Amino acid sequence: MAAPGSCAEPRIAAAIAAHADAQGWIIDLRGNGGGGYDQALLERLEDLPRPAVYNVRGRLRALPPAEGASTMTRMRRIVVLAALLGAAHSARAVAPAPGELALAREWTGAHFVRAAAGAAAPREPAAPSLEILANYGPVQRNGRDGQPLRIATRSFEHGIYCHAVSRILVRLPGPARRFHATVGIDTNGNWSGGSAEFKVFAAGKDRCRSPIMRRGEPGAPVSADLDGAAQFILAVGNGGDNVNSDQAAWAEAKVILADGRELRLGDFPILDAGAPAREAGRLPFFFYY
Structure with missing residues (x-):
């Protein structure tokens, strides 16, 4: 049995994190509701100038990178990747099997959205x-x-x-x-x-x-x-x-x-x-x- 708090499948967790990083994904755990969110995380990130990483009732969305790869944007990605890899930090470094990589790509493809390179900013809605x-x-x-x-x-x-x-x-x-x-x-x-x-x-x-x-x-x-x-x-x-x-x-x-x-x-x-x-x-x- 894995040690308390450790990841039972560190290779798959590492594959998800690496794949998300390679694709330039930023994970946005956000939503709204009366509680159930990570108060400490919100407090640390509330001063960021754009919507960043929120953990509210486990809602998961991906934000495309902002104009250019700003320092703040990179820091947000680091925060998320650290969260994914944190539980596996003590695991032995091993290469994931092809089946594990496929499973990781299937999961990240369903949960994250890739921002096309050089994509124009979304058009603002006509109504406020x-x-x-x-x-x-x-x-x-x-x-x-x-x-x-x-x-x-x-x-x-x-x-x-x-x-x-x-x-x-x-x-x-x-x-x-x-x-x-x-x-x-x-x-x-x-x-x-x-x-x-x-x-x-x-x-x-x-x-x-x-x-x-x-x-x-x-x-x-x-x-x-x-x-x-x-x-x-x-x-x-x-x-x-x-x-x-x-x-x-x-x-x-x-x-x-x-x-x-x-x-x-x-x-x-x-x-x-x-x-x-x-x-x-x-x-x-x-x-x-």
């Missing part, structure tokens, strides 16, 4: 949308549980309610100039505590950050230069402690497009990143604990 990359519980628009958003004693009719740790990909119908919102801990309901930091990323850059906001404090205005971006990310961190009562509000969140139009984010439809359908069976390796 919010894609939930990570969030504790459901994201809500223009209120919370039937009540207006509320920060301290002030109510807001428009905006987005979320809960740290949260990442929302905002897609726009065209290039944008600026993003504006008032941020803070939502004070609807009988809750105590809570702290959060609000961040905006666009075109791979950190565009703005709020101070750490705590329950009962008045909302803080945030404004980000989007510099023509047609999509950007709204992120909420846990304020440096934990996610208890980190109920966050992007109140009156809006964008100003390059053509001068103003769009409220609370009016955008919500898309769930979901999980791709797969025909391949279970993982071709397993663990003893």
Whole structure:
């Protein structure tokens, strides 16, 4: 029997990792839901400028490499490959058999997507949308549980309610100039505590950050230069402690497009990143604990 925590089929695990690395795949374990995710991993990766590696209910998707092979992109791949190979690090180096390689390729082919070399960036959708990359519980628009958003004693009719740790990909119908919102801990309901930091990323850059906001404090205005971006990310961190009562509000969140139009984010439809359908069976390796 294998030692506790070790991989019973290290050769197949190594083959999967090597094949994914050779193809330039980046693994994105993501989804949304009320718990079941690797909190520590999310916290380590939440500051990355693009959706990276998330482990939420085991949902598995592949992201094509970003424009060029940036250092961050390479680091993300290293994180994932290290996770695949970690359990087999002490195993003796042996060449996988042809049948094992075929099984590894079948599994990776079903679960990962290869980005074509030199492929153009995907065309932006004609309609705006919010894609939930990570969030504790459901994201809500223009209120919370039937009540207006509320920060301290002030109510807001428009905006987005979320809960740290949260990442929302905002897609726009065209290039944008600026993003504006008032941020803070939502004070609807009988809750105590809570702290959060609000961040905006666009075109791979950190565009703005709020101070750490705590329950009962008045909302803080945030404004980000989007510099023509047609999509950007709204992120909420846990304020440096934990996610208890980190109920966050992007109140009156809006964008100003390059053509001068103003769009409220609370009016955008919500898309769930979901999980791709797969025909391949279970993982071709397993663990003893």
